Amino acid sequence: MSGDVGPADDATAGVAAADDTGDGDAADRPSAGGPLVAVRDLTVSFGDIEAVSGVDLTVERGTLVGLVGPNGAGKTTALRAITGALEADEGDVRLDGDPTSELSAREVARRVASVPQETGLSFDFPVRHVVEMGRTPYLGRFDGHDAEDAAAVDEAMAAAGVERFADRSITEVSGGERQRVLLARALAQETPTLLLDEPTASLDVNHAVATMELVRDIADDGRAAIAAIHDLDMAARYCDRIVVIAGGRVRADGPPADVLDAAAVRDAFDAEAFVGRNPATGTPAVTAFPRSEVDSRRVHVVGTGPDAARVVARLAAAGHETSLGVVPEGDAAAVAAADASARVVTVPPFAGVDDESLAAASELAADADVAVVVGGDGGYSDGTDPYRMDSCDRIAGAVERVVEVPSDVAGEDLLAAVADATA
Numbered sequence: 001m002s003g004d005v006g007p008a009d010d011a012t013a014g015v016a017a018a019d020d021t022g023d024g025d026a027a028d029r030p031s032a033g034g035p036l037v038a039v040r041d042l043t044v045s046f047g048d049i050e051a052v053s054g055v056d057l058t059v060e061r062g063t064l065v066g067l068v069g070p071n072g073a074g075k076t077t078a079l080r081a082i083t084g085a086l087e088a089d090e091g092d093v094r095l096d097g098d099p100t101s102e103l104s105a106r107e108v109a110r111r112v113a114s115v116p117q118e119t120g121l122s123f124d125f126p127v128r129h130v131v132e133m134g135r136t137p138y139l140g141r142f143d144g145h146d147a148e149d150a151a152a153v154d155e156a157m158a159a160a161g162v163e164r165f166a167d168r169s170i171t172e173v174s175g176g177e178r179q180r181v182l183l184a185r186a187l188a189q190e191t192p193t194l195l196l197d198e199p200t201a202s203l204d205v206n207h208a209v210a211t212m213e214l215v216r217d218i219a220d221d222g223r224a225a226i227a228a229i230h231d232l233d234m235a236a237r238y239c240d241r242i243v244v245i246a247g248g249r250v251r252a253d254g255p256p257a258d259v260l261d262a263a264a265v266r267d268a269f270d271a272e273a274f275v276g277r278n279p280a281t282g283t284p285a286v287t288a289f290p291r292s293e294v295d296s297r298r299v300h301v302v303g304t305g306p307d308a309a310r311v312v313a314r315l316a317a318a319g320h321e322t323s324l325g326v327v328p329e330g331d332a333a334a335v336a337a338a339d340a341s342a343r344v345v346t347v348p349p350f351a352g353v354d355d356e357s358l359a360a361a362s363e364l365a366a367d368a369d370v371a372v373v374v375g376g377d378g379g380y381s382d383g384t385d386p387y388r389m390d391s392c393d394r395i396a397g398a399v400e401r402v403v404e405v406p407s408d409v410a411g412e413d414l415l416a417a418v419a420d421a422t423a
């Protein structure tokens with residue numbers, strides 16, 4: 001039987017009561033050098049609802065782990081079980097080697113700090129006071145804050161960019177500002193591990209990136225962080241590892257480039273996706289589409305440039321086994337095809353279409369249920385795309401069905417055209 005056993009609300013989760021003192025805190029012992037967080041076979045339920053089932057999660061020092069998954073997947077529940085705010089039905093959570101069940105609230109709060117989704121704070125506390133709560137695990141029963149505490153609070157407020165409204169009430173700041181106050185409170189706690197529940201959800205782009213950079217730096221300093229995060233691109237960009245959780249279970253766990261693919265997105269989120277590469281960061285970029293429920297076909301695409309790239313991406317996301325060609329190496333469509341693991345026939349830039357490449361593309365087309373010819377000029381200055389024009393006749397002869405789509409074809413129209421042609 002589980003339930004809320006931690007502090008009254010998540011606003012103070014992981015922040016121990018000041019009177020929970022005691023000599024020889026395990027938190028003060030030198031670290032054993034193993035993982036900072038080790039979760040084994042964790043199961044947490046709310047009445048009949050099993051929110052988290054048999055979850056394993058290990059987080060080493062120097063690591064930022066992204067917890068991704070659909071609404072209700074169990075991310076928050078898992079994070080709250082790690083802080084001890086929720087009691088597990090089964091399984092074991094260890095912080096820096098020690099089972100949380102054997103640690104006092106104060107010891108837990110010295111090892112892990114959390115940034116919850118909601119503040120849970122309805123009192124009229126000044127922002128600085130809220131950040132000072134992060135120092136609670138270091139205070140003795142009768143202690144006030146000393147210079148060390150004040151320095152930690154100042155540093156945390158500066159890092160989270162909340163000094164400007166330090167004297168304002170927590171009830172009188174915006175949602176995004178409040179989220180940064182909670183980040184500052186967790187930073188002031190100076191723990192080896194940070195847990196963040198949707199840390200960028202209410203933040204503008206500037207503060208979202210600043211927050212992720214900050215968390216990345218914390219991990220690079222040899223600490224560890226787990227962030228539940230809905231923005232898959234942001235997760236891929238900053239996290240060392242992504243753990244995909246759905247239906248309370250871990251579906252995948254590994255480096256972003258290994259874990260974030262179209263199949264994983266379909267499996268966890270029940271959405272179609274094209275996973276490309278962000279040209280600015282080189283990390284996976286996920287574009288989700290609603291489920292189209294089309295039957296999978298072999299589709300060969302003829303065309304070049306961004307329009308053909310878009311066609312390849314949408315077809316691949318819908319689950320069609322796609323091929324492409326002939327296109328010049330480095331063409332936008334060739335890049336999309338590579339990201340979609342589609343077969344592609346390329347020729348060197350400016351080489352033009354030769355007999356050999358045409359034969360190879362025709363072979364791919366012959367193997368397809370349908371060829372899709374993408375209209376438009378592919379960006380060529382004379383208004384004609386030589387690759388498309390040169391490929392078309394030969395490929396049209398190789399494949400039974402050919403559909404021509406305009407360069408600006410909408411995704412649904414494209415999928416409908418393929419479905420109609422192959423019905």
Ligand SMILES: Nc1ncnc2c1ncn2[C@@H]1O[C@H](COP(=O)(O)OP(=O)(O)OP(=O)(O)O)[C@@H](O)[C@H]1O
Binds near residue numbers: 049069073074077078
């Ligand atoms: N206090 C509670 N009482 C009953 N059920 C709960 C409670 N908290 C969470 N749940 C249920 O447990 C499951 C997991 O919820 P959880 O909040 O962990 O999901 P999540 O992955 O964090 O979702 P989101 O992305 O929407 O924040 C859901 O089915 C949710 O409805």
